[in-house]
Amino acid sequence: DYEQIKADALRIEQYNESQRIHFKEQDNKYIYDWIAWNVLDVYTTNRAIKRGYGRELNPLLPEYPSLERLVTQKLVVNYALYKMNVFDDVETIENFNILGSLVILNNTWIVTDNE
Numbered sequence: 001d002y003e004q005i006k007a008d009a010l011r012i013e014q015y016n017e018s019q020r021i022h023f024k025e026q027d028n029k030y031i032y033d034w035i036a037w038n039v040l041d042v043y044t045t046n047r048a049i050k051r052g053y054g055r056e057l058n059p060l061l062p063e064y065p066s067l068e069r070l071v072t073q074k075l076v077v078n079y080a081l082y083k084m085n086v087f088d089d090v091e092t093i094e095n096f097n098i099l100g101s102l103v104i105l106n107n108t109w110i111v112t113d114n115e
Contacts, residue, residue, distance in 0.1 A: 030093040037100035038078070042070045044107035053114040054107075 046067045048054025055063040061073055086092055 030090060030097055031087060033097045034087075034093060034100070037097060037104050038074055040104045041100065041107065042067070042074055044104065044111055046070055048107065048110050048114070051111075051114070054110050 045054065045056060049056065049064050056065050056070075058073070061069060065073075081087065
């Protein structure tokens with residue numbers, strides 16, 4: 001039956017389309033700022049701690065965490081934020097980036113003031 005063949009072909013085509021992987025294009029330029037300040041935060045915090053004139057203020061970490069602990073905490077928090085779809089909301093990322101910039105300014109001030 002020709003009608004049955006057409007219906008089956010349509011179902012096969014729909015099934016094949018449903019099995020394709022579709023990548024969601026991220027048009028969020030603020031992600032680059034997010035990555036930059038997170039890396040700078042780890043760098044400046046670790047530098048101040050290792051040189052003895054800084055301590056960690058994050059309540060989730062000890063006052064003098066290791067570099068490994070700083071990186072691990074960043075990875076875990078960023079993964080949790082990713083799973084909660086926080087990176088899909090541009091306004092939230094912009095606000096976090098402002099906060100992160102302030103953290104970097106504070107860390108930089110501490111590092112340059114003591115060197």
